[in-house]
Amino acid sequence: MTMIAPNPPGSWLRSWVRALTPPAEAAIATMSKAVSDRTGPFSPGPLHVCASVPAYPTKTGSNLHLPSCSRSAPVGRHGRFALNLPSCLRSDSVLRKVNTLEPKTVGDQFALLVSSVVDYAIFMLDPTGKIVTWNDGAQRIKGYTADEVIGRHFSLFYPPEEARSRKPDWELEVAKREGHYTEEGWRLRKDGTRFWASVVITALRDQTGRLRGFGKVTRDLTERHEQEEARNAARDREEARLRAHADRMAELERTKAQFLNLASHELRGPLTLIRGYNSMLQDGSIPAGQVPAVARLLETKLAHVDLLVEQMLETARLEHDAFDLFRQRFDLGDVVQEQLDIFRPLSPDHQFMLDDDGTPLIVEGDRARIATIIANLFDNAIKYSPAGGEIWCTTRNQGSQISVIVRDQGLGIAAEHMPRLFTRFGRLPTEENVTIHGTGLGLFLCKEIATRHGGDITAKSEPGAGSEFTLILPTAP
Incomplete structure (x- = not known):
């Protein structure tokens, strides 16, 4: 059962018969008039709408079959009526045809525009998230044809972990509550490869506020995302290099301070001893029998100073890559x-x-x-x-x-x-x-x-x- 809103009664049929040539339009007009004539207060009685033309050529050259039918529906002045449409007039088949029509009205021109856009995936979802329309951009970006996706839930475009966590349904809930939902994230193509997508989901409501579905616009921003990632990685590397350089400079400063403290401490001891014994040797205060022992002691201290100085020089060479x-x-x-x-x-x-x-x-x-x-x-x-x-x-x-x-x-x-x-x-x-x-x-x-x-x-x-x-x-x- 297809639910149709009035405004005015019968206008819903005219929106579909734009695909037909005049003879077919006349046949459908019979159905439209029958609906329009029922404008009185609500009556539970049946409404019979008949059309008995077997087939009509469309503007694309194909035949549109309208089998004889008899359908009933309650109709009221301010209510809605329900009408079972033949399969040839249901949205899936007709919307696939409408993209190829010669534009005659603003609505047709807009439909042609949406259909022809290849840089954006533009399609509609029903209130449950199932796909009901598909444009050329969607096929180019995602890799699916209209026949492959219409009627399927749009979660098939999401990574498995996000689909399992029901993230797509959550996005629809946000769009339903806020009016729209936007994000950037990874999506999947038909061949399983990933692309970075900019996504906008908009809740679509009729004049009564009833949710009729969602409009979804997706753009492939993988190249831009990769460029941003490359820039971010380069920036991170440069920041890391600068931090490492700053740390290195701080470490060198600490090393220099330690170096000077140790040098002064380690050199002061043996140099003080050498200076003292040298003074004693000069003034003759060391007995002759002790001079050989003092000489050995001085030799030991000089060897210690020599080793200490060599260690400092070698460390400095290492620090300046002159080793x-x-x-x-x-x-x-x-x-x-x-x-x-x-x-x-x-x-x-x-x-x-x-x-x-x-x-x-x-x-x-x-x-x-x-x-x-x-x-x-x-x-x-x-x-x-x-x-x-x-x-x-x-x-x-x-x-x-x-x-x-x-x-x-x-x-x-x-x-x-x-x-x-x-x-x-x-x-x-x-x-x-x-x-x-x-x-x-x-x-x-x-x-x-x-x-x-x-x-x-x-x-x-x-x-x-x-x-x-x-x-x-x-x-x-």
Whole structure:
């Protein structure tokens, strides 16, 4: 049963017969007049409308069949009447035809305009959300023909998760309540691909306020959306770069402050001692028998200052990307022996033990900087073994790599401090080592130098049981 509103009675038929040629219009006019004649008060009696023309040509050249019919409906002056239309006059079939008609009225011209627009999908829904009209733009954007979508619920254009959550129905409820609903979001084409859509849904009501359906306009904005996403991504990258740069500058400022504080602290001690003993040597206040011992002490302090200055310079080179490596082939065993010869007389309280199987330890790299690694490992072993004891150095050629292991019997390191061990200024503040000098740069530099040679440094330790550091470098090709 098709519900038709008056205003005036019979005008609904004229809106459909524009597709017909004059003979067919005359036949339909018979039906229209019969409806128009029933303008009296409501009567429950039947209204008979008959048309018995078998077929009429339309303006498009096809035949429109109007089989003989007899239908009844209650009609009132201010009421509505109900009329069962033949299938040829129902909206699906007629609206598909109307898009091809020669425009004669403003209404026809508007229908032709809507039909011809290809940049916008413009179609109508019934009050339940089923599609009742379709234009060329809708077919181009969504990929469906009119025959494929008319009568189906418009949720087929939504991603599955939104369809399951009944978002399309919610949008209609908003449009019904507010008059319209707008959004941008992902929609689906017939082939399953996604496109970014600008959507406007408008509630359509007649003069009595009754909801007759919804108008829906969709535009494919995928290209614009992708451009916006690209701009946003570029902006985010630039903001991230600027934040990283700002963080880097702040970190450099903190590093500089730490650097200066440590430098002044670490240099002040040995320089004060050197200055004092030098003054005593000049005025002859040191007995002749103690001069050799004082000389050894001064040599130790000068070595400490030299190591400290070298650590600071190397850190500065790293900060400014000026850390160039002078590569050459050499035997790492010779470097280990040289450093042992330097440190043995500087620390008579420690026994240095070398475990060397005599295998050549040929590597390729910056000899001076790798010597700095060995020196730092020996220096730490001495500093963190204040009670003396043995310091073992084990060297091994393992084929593709060479290892140097330095093990002491000192204070050891708690597990919670291990992650900070190789960080810049990563000194471990404990009650046991609070009086031990150091910048916290030594192991950081060792790690950096080893990494830049394709190697690594690892550590194992237990509190009170000493520490073991292992330098690994690739064997020279």
